[in-house]
Amino acid sequence: xSGVTQTPKHLITATGQRVTLRCSPRSGDLSVYWxxxxxxxxxxxxxxxYNGEERAKGNILERFSAQQFPDLxxxxxxxxxxxxxxxxxxxxxxxxxxxxxxxxFFGEGSRLTVL
Amino acid sequence: xxxxxxxxxxxxxxxxxxxxLDCTYDTSDQSYGLFWYKQPxxxxxxxxxxxxxxxxxxxxxxxxxxxxxxxxxxxNLVISASQLGDSAMYFCAMRxxxxxxxxxxxxxxxxxx
Numbered sequence: 001x002s003g004v005t006q007t008p009k010h011l012i013t014a015t016g017q018r019v020t021l022r023c024s025p026r027s028g029d030l031s032v033y034w035x036x037x038x039x040x041x042x043x044x045x046x047x048x049x050y051n052g053e054e055r056a057k058g059n060i061l062e063r064f065s066a067q068q069f070p071d072l073x074x075x076x077x078x079x080x081x082x083x084x085x086x087x088x089x090x091x092x093x094x095x096x097x098x099x100x101x102x103x104x105f106f107g108e109g110s111r112l113t114v115l
Numbered sequence: 116x117x118x119x120x121x122x123x124x125x126x127x128x129x130x131x132x133x134x135x136l137d138c139t140y141d142t143s144d145q146s147y148g149l150f151w152y153k154q155p156x157x158x159x160x161x162x163x164x165x166x167x168x169x170x171x172x173x174x175x176x177x178x179x180x181x182x183x184x185x186x187x188x189x190x191n192l193v194i195s196a197s198q199l200g201d202s203a204m205y206f207c208a209m210r211x212x213x214x215x216x217x218x219x220x221x222x223x224x225x226x227x228x
């Protein structure tokens with residue numbers, strides 16, 4: 001158990017709909033990252049937050065948005081869903097200045113299926 | 116340019132044999148970290164091993180070890196005594212100084228009985 005919690009684990013919805021994926025980072029981790037992994041693909045970086053502020057943005061579509069709340073949990077909002085948005089969405093957390101290795105701790109992912 | 120390159124989409128290894136998964140990286144930072152993650156068919160991402168850019172010794176973690184060649188910017192993962200449970204996708208990743216993480220496209224490893 002990495003300590004990162006993602007909900008829901010599975011989600012099936014229709015094209016055009018909107019969904020929200022939720023992530024609770026490890027206790028004490030201030031950084032949250034979102035990644036998208038489509039079928040048989042690598043991890044595509046979407047966005048990173050640190051202590052409530054957006055820190056870096058990757059290949060995130062305009063239909064997607066995210067935020068990190070004061071309690072450090074984060075939400076990824078996906079709207080006007082298309083078939084191609086079907087993927088495994090990972091949340092990961094990391095301490096900003098790790099005394100150790102500073103690796104990313106991944107949640108189990110939220111598997112989104114758009115029909 | 117790609118930050119992380121894994122040139123082996125798929126690899127096969129006989130059970131109990133050793134296998135090397137290749138990874139090269141590109142960075143201008145002096146301080147960075149290199150990671151390997153395993154993703155079994157169940158989907159979760161499992162951290163395996165870490166190498167810091169200033170570490171002079173190759174990292175080892177059980178059956179996992181890294182062949183870190185800083186001048187060549189490569190960090191190859193060696194899995195010794197392969198087991199059937201090692202069949203999975205393996206991702207190489209790099210953390211740069213600003214805490215940005217970059218992942219390779221992964222190598223699918225199949226262990227043959």
